[in-house]
Amino acid sequence: MSPGPAADRHPAESLYPSGGRAAPSGAPQHTPFSEQLKQATWSAHEDAEGHGFTRALLDGSLPREGYAAMVAQHYFAYAALEEVGRALADDPVAGRVVLPGLFRVPALERDLAVLYGADWRGRIAPSPPTRTYAARIEQMAGDPAGYVAHHYTRYLGDLSGGQFIRTAAGRAYGLDEQGGTAFYDFAHLGSLPRFKAGYRARLDALELDAAERERVVRETRLAYQLNVEVLADLGHTYARGTAA
Numbered sequence: 001m002s003p004g005p006a007a008d009r010h011p012a013e014s015l016y017p018s019g020g021r022a023a024p025s026g027a028p029q030h031t032p033f034s035e036q037l038k039q040a041t042w043s044a045h046e047d048a049e050g051h052g053f054t055r056a057l058l059d060g061s062l063p064r065e066g067y068a069a070m071v072a073q074h075y076f077a078y079a080a081l082e083e084v085g086r087a088l089a090d091d092p093v094a095g096r097v098v099l100p101g102l103f104r105v106p107a108l109e110r111d112l113a114v115l116y117g118a119d120w121r122g123r124i125a126p127s128p129p130t131r132t133y134a135a136r137i138e139q140m141a142g143d144p145a146g147y148v149a150h151h152y153t154r155y156l157g158d159l160s161g162g163q164f165i166r167t168a169a170g171r172a173y174g175l176d177e178q179g180g181t182a183f184y185d186f187a188h189l190g191s192l193p194r195f196k197a198g199y200r201a202r203l204d205a206l207e208l209d210a211a212e213r214e215r216v217v218r219e220t221r222l223a224y225q226l227n228v229e230v231l232a233d234l235g236h237t238y239a240r241g242t243a244a
């Protein structure tokens with residue numbers, strides 16, 4: 001599919017009025033960085049969005065344990081993402097996107113208590129692909145532009161496709177933001193389209209030269225790939241026969 005979600009692609013797309021804006025191919029140099037980044041990584045996005053595990057989650061056929069296992073894997077990735085984010089909070093590049101209002105670990109802890117019970121800490125462990133993903137995020141403590149890539153891939157995704165997952169999980173498992181889908185609840189941020197526009201403006205304002213922009217693009221593709229590997233591992237256990 002061409003960069004940017006087509007207007008007819010998803011009924012909930014109207015929630016995201018900016019979803020259809022995509023830079024023309026061969027975007028000129030003055031194209032805002034947020035546009036360049038989206039365009040250059042949208043095919044990787046489609047691999048994540050179209051993965052069999054994601055499809056099963058969205059169509060309600062994934063068992064509740066599969067959803068819980070995904071939340072558990074998120075916990076380990078976000079623990080790394082937010083630990084490195086705190087360490088880079090004053091960095092002139094990474095610090096521009098590290099916004100405490102996005103931090104997800106407390107919400108994940110609430111969700112895990114609902115999904116696994118009070119003893120959830122003893123019942124979850126990172127999968128091998130999650131270990132690889134978290135290790136890569138930890139390496140970004142020394143690569144602030146690379147950190148931006150990981151930050152963008154997860155948080156802008158949670159604010160976008162994540163909202164469809166929230167609806168699907170609510171419907172399939174009877175969960176809500178009190179516990180189970182708190183991870184996807186960003187009500188405290190106000191209008192999500194407005195917040196995402198502000199986030200994109202932050203990306204556009206980053207002082208990155210062409211080589212550094214390319215560095216962010218490459219790391220974003222890797223971030224998508226690492227996410228797909230986590231999904232593939234989950235799909236192997238919980239969505240057999242639907243793997244992409």
Ligand code: HEM
Nearest residue numbers: 005016018019038048049054152153156157160161164227
């Ligand atoms: C559940 C399946 C998914 C659906 C239905 C979906 C849908 C969408 C839509 C409609 C947008 C455009 C929103 C906008 O421009 O305002 C979007 C953006 C985005 N999604 Fe997804 N997505 C899914 C899964 C994922 C996954 C698994 C990831 C990452 C691991 C991800 C990362 C992103 C990112 C980073 C953006 C922002 C792109 C940009 O505007 O620069 N999405 N998604």
